[in-house]
Amino acid sequence: MAQTTYETESGAKVFGLLAEFSNPHTLTEGAKKIRDAGFKKWDTHAPFPVHEMEESMGIVGKAIAPMMFVIGCAAICGAGGGYLMQYLINVDYEIIVQGKPTSGAWEPFIPVTFELGILFTAFGSLLSMFAFNGLPRHHHPLFTSDNFLRCTDDAFFISIEAADAKFDYDQTKQLLSDAGAMHVEVIEES
Amino acid sequence: MSQASVNQGQCLSQIVSDSRMTRENITLVGKSPTKLVGLFLAIGIVGIVLTLIGAKSVGIEHAIASYHVGVMGILGICLGSLFWVMLFHMFSATWSVTLRRQFENVMRAMWLVLILILPIMILEIMHEGILFTWMDSHAAADPIYQHKSGYLNVPFFVLRLAIYFVLWLTLIHKFWKWQREQDETGNRWLTNKARFTSAWGLLVFGLTTAFAAFDWLMGLDYHFFSTMWGVYFFAGAAYSAMAVNILITRGLLGMGRMRGVVTVEHRHDQGKLLFAFTVFWAYIGFSQYFLIWYANIPEETTYFIARMQEFPNLTKVLVLGHFVLPFLLLISRPAKRSGLLITIMAFAAVVIHFVDMFWVIRPMADAHLLHDGKEPMGLSVLWLDISAVVGVLGLFAAVVVRNVFSGPLVPLNDPRLPGCLHHKNYV
Numbered sequence: 001m002a003q004t005t006y007e008t009e010s011g012a013k014v015f016g017l018l019a020e021f022s023n024p025h026t027l028t029e030g031a032k033k034i035r036d037a038g039f040k041k042w043d044t045h046a047p048f049p050v051h052e053m054e055e056s057m058g059i060v061g062k063a064i065a066p067m068m069f070v071i072g073c074a075a076i077c078g079a080g081g082g083y084l085m086q087y088l089i090n091v092d093y094e095i096i097v098q099g100k101p102t103s104g105a106w107e108p109f110i111p112v113t114f115e116l117g118i119l120f121t122a123f124g125s126l127l128s129m130f131a132f133n134g135l136p137r138h139h140h141p142l143f144t145s146d147n148f149l150r151c152t153d154d155a156f157f158i159s160i161e162a163a164d165a166k167f168d169y170d171q172t173k174q175l176l177s178d179a180g181a182m183h184v185e186v187i188e189e190s
Numbered sequence: 191m192s193q194a195s196v197n198q199g200q201c202l203s204q205i206v207s208d209s210r211m212t213r214e215n216i217t218l219v220g221k222s223p224t225k226l227v228g229l230f231l232a233i234g235i236v237g238i239v240l241t242l243i244g245a246k247s248v249g250i251e252h253a254i255a256s257y258h259v260g261v262m263g264i265l266g267i268c269l270g271s272l273f274w275v276m277l278f279h280m281f282s283a284t285w286s287v288t289l290r291r292q293f294e295n296v297m298r299a300m301w302l303v304l305i306l307i308l309p310i311m312i313l314e315i316m317h318e319g320i321l322f323t324w325m326d327s328h329a330a331a332d333p334i335y336q337h338k339s340g341y342l343n344v345p346f347f348v349l350r351l352a353i354y355f356v357l358w359l360t361l362i363h364k365f366w367k368w369q370r371e372q373d374e375t376g377n378r379w380l381t382n383k384a385r386f387t388s389a390w391g392l393l394v395f396g397l398t399t400a401f402a403a404f405d406w407l408m409g410l411d412y413h414f415f416s417t418m419w420g421v422y423f424f425a426g427a428a429y430s431a432m433a434v435n436i437l438i439t440r441g442l443l444g445m446g447r448m449r450g451v452v453t454v455e456h457r458h459d460q461g462k463l464l465f466a467f468t469v470f471w472a473y474i475g476f477s478q479y480f481l482i483w484y485a486n487i488p489e490e491t492t493y494f495i496a497r498m499q500e501f502p503n504l505t506k507v508l509v510l511g512h513f514v515l516p517f518l519l520l521i522s523r524p525a526k527r528s529g530l531l532i533t534i535m536a537f538a539a540v541v542i543h544f545v546d547m548f549w550v551i552r553p554m555a556d557a558h559l560l561h562d563g564k565e566p567m568g569l570s571v572l573w574l575d576i577s578a579v580v581g582v583l584g585l586f587a588a589v590v591v592r593n594v595f596s597g598p599l600v601p602l603n604d605p606r607l608p609g610c611l612h613h614k615n616y617v
Contacts, residue, residue: 051614052614100484107480107484110476110480
């Protein structure tokens with residue numbers, strides 16, 4: 001089924017709806033209603049971390065598991081690659097330092113293995129964090145709302161994208177109002 | 191009414207109104223420790239008697255080395271518990287409030303360590319060194335000993351022992367006194383006092399633990415030296431203390447206490463720290479090995495030769511059991527939150543802590559036998575090694591169980607208790 005697209009009076013495509021809530025408590029309660037309605041492409045916005053928001057949004061652990069997998073792979077690549085690099089270098093051309101044996105000695109390879117493991121874990125964490133968050137991203141349609149800028153200061157929002165399969169302009173707007181929103185505004189695609 | 195006392199009143203009413211803070215849930219009312227204490231005491235006495243028999247029939251070197259393993263093991267657990275208590279006070283930790291009382295109950299057993307360590311020191315000094323060969327008059331001619339004689343001499347050795355225990359017992363007494371007082375009066379100021387004392391207490395702890403480890407473990411071979419030694423001992427101590435705490439809290443949960451007071455969230459954090467310290471131990475252990483391997487100085491390498499060549503399988507067990515297996519098993523989040531797995535890992539951690547102490551101490555008995563032209567024992571009379579450790583552990587467990595039964599299971603009026611009851615891990 002093709003996704004319905006909505007347009008505003010000026011003819012611009014609708015990106016989604018932005019609903020403002022009065023405080024963190026109403027925000028969490030509102031989020032639970034949106035979660036139970038089965039939406040997928042939506043988010044909550046607050047000036048500070050709100051405890052138990054993951055549960056209210058129904059996304060506990062969902063983002064962490066794939067990220068952990070990527071980080072784990074990066075760590076194994078770093079440590080394994082680090083060890084293998086040193087081992088292969090020393091197979092055909094032994095570099096003898098201070099008369100230490102190279103064949104069969106694993107000890108001198110450990111610091112580099114460990115450090116590369118750590119380095120790749122750090123890279124893996126940072127890059128997968130960027131990737132899973134869809135960063136870098138220089139602009140977002142929500143920024144067209146002047147009201148939304150207050151979300152770094154004293155306002156609480158829920159945004160639902162029109163791209164969501166459950167999105168219906170009138171019903172979703174009503175749902176947000178019923179969920180306790182003070183007012184709902186339409187965000188245009190930009 | 192001042193602001194502080196208003197807050198205190200709110201805080202207390204919050205605790206009282208919490209449905210989990212009932213007398214049946216946070217005290218062991220209606221349960222008697224007699225059977226459990228009696229059982230552990232019996233195990234302890236049987237173990238000690240067997241060790242005494244072993245001292246006559248097998249040899250005093252072997253018996254005292256095995257006993258040394260047990261005493262150093264429980265010293266590590268007590269010191270580790272003291273460390274955790276001070277660390278929690280120092281950082282005003284909220285999550286650990288309901289667990290702290292069990293650390294306190296373990297650290298309060300320090301007097302037993304003092305009583306058990308005295309026979310070792312008296313025997314060593316009377317025999318002019320059974321394991322501490324530097325006490326032997328032959329050592330006086332050794333240039334390496336002459337160089338270290340300013341530190342390694344009997345009067346200073348005894349003085350240091352006294353200083354360590356005075357400082358440890360003073361710190362333990364202070365923290366425990368304030369805890370009990372806060373239980374009764376709800377005086378919030380005592381938490382600040384404990385925090386201030388932890389600041390200098392941790393410094394004192396770091397120095398005394400390191401030097402005690404130098405004296406009683408590294409000093410077994412007076413040729414050997416390693417500046418990392420204190421940290422190595424500390425890593426094992428903090429690891430085993432966390433494991434013992436997990437076992438006690440699991441035991442109390444099994445008795446139907448602390449329901450909802452110690453939850454899966456607390457267990458998750460205990461698991462994280464257990465995991466952290468298995469990695470830390472491996473990091474320190476390998477760093478020590480690596481530097482000695484690289485420098486290749488005879489005084490230092492003898493340490494690893496005596497252990498890796500005489501006890502090759504035990505060395506593998508130690509590396510696998512103290513690092514590789516716990517690392518792989520505890521790395522995932524579900525594993526740390528699983529009650530059964532964390533209990534098994536904690537039990538294994540206590541066992542491996544004693545294997546670690548065995549690996550450090552027992553080879554020295556063999557080395558001294560070799561040096562005197564006698565046959566080394568290896569693992570041929572394992573019953574004696576086990577009996578001494580089980581004996582010491584039995585007595586220790588009896589004292590800890592008595593301590594656990596002696597009062598409430600959580601700090602009743604801690605200002606951070608409400609926060610701890612709602613503790614949650616978001617990642």
